[in-house]
Amino acid sequence: MAWNTERTKELLLAAATEEFSANGLAGARVDRIAAAAGVNKERIYQYFGKKDELFDAVLAAEMIRVMTEVPIQGTGPEAFGDYAGRLFDRHTTDGVLPRLVFWEGLERGSETVSRATRTDHCAIKVGQVMDVLPGVAREDAADLLITVVTLCDGWPVLPQIDALLAGPGTGRASRRRAFIVRTATLMAGALLDEAAAAA
Template identity: 45%
Template sequence: MSSGMAWDTEGTKRKIVDAATERFAATGPAGTTIERIAKEAGVNKERIYTYFGGKEALFAHVLREQMATATASVPIPSTGAEDVGDYAGRLFDYLAEHPHLIRLLQWEALTMSGTVPDEQRRSEMYADRTAQLARGQATGAVTGSLDPDILNVLILGVTGYWSMLPQVTRMIAGPGDSKQELARRRAAVVEAARRLAIPLP
């Protein structure tokens, strides 16, 4: 195979993944078809089956890519409550700038029961973050009053709720589409995460 053909293959895969990400985020895996994704990607549907398998496998690929990008972009620190607050702020920013991730996770929750795509690998990723918090607890830099796995979930909840249920946050706190309001919410997320993590006197 020539380098040109290899390049075309990767380019075609990218078009498929980009189109699938848009469709899955908008309507969920049950709300679209391989034919629709192929049309929006401008490729023959057989390419999708060849490169990714069926729709479930393609959804798993899209979510795996989104999770890997988020994990690499927003590492969690273990050095202290201030750094945990900073992490929450950076995660808030990431979710605001990449709304597809939350939507994909919501569709996964709504349409799948039991084990989900890449559950083992993703569980290991979350376990790494929990271990980081546990290391902070071991040094006294992070509160020990909460189990580290619970602390991990609570930080994600404080940070992700704004993106997960924007209609609820709009009813409570008003529209969130101005820079000033986003800054207010971000500051609150940072402070809440910091308070969750700070060691009690």
């Protein structure tokens, strides 16, 4: 045994994350990834197999990282709105995951490869939403999450829509943040009330 193979893999994964996020699966250049990592090209094929599999690895790693870095905590609609705000902040300072997610949706559709790991983490997340909003059905919790994720992920990916609809304003991000938090809080509250009324 010799060399630090783990470090090599991490360097490649980091470079690949950047490259895939910027250019997508088809647009990413394997040579660029290798160069940016300061590692030779064949290492990629040796450690990750095809380009597609490297993309899988990147996606799963990044999704899980963000999920653990932005936890859902507390109770009540405001707590859920707070979560939305923190997710928005995270994606505004680092738009890597949003881009990866949309690239995946566009270039691969629903044919997700590394499903197992991701499905588990997602189920946990939905469960956390149900904890924050006691009584809300799993399906509603999922819809709530999809809404927040779509809004927070869409923001850094659709700068044109903002420019076209809102015009070249100042502090657009903070305005948008407040709007999303409000939307999340309001919907969470409505579903909570509904659940309480049904009980």
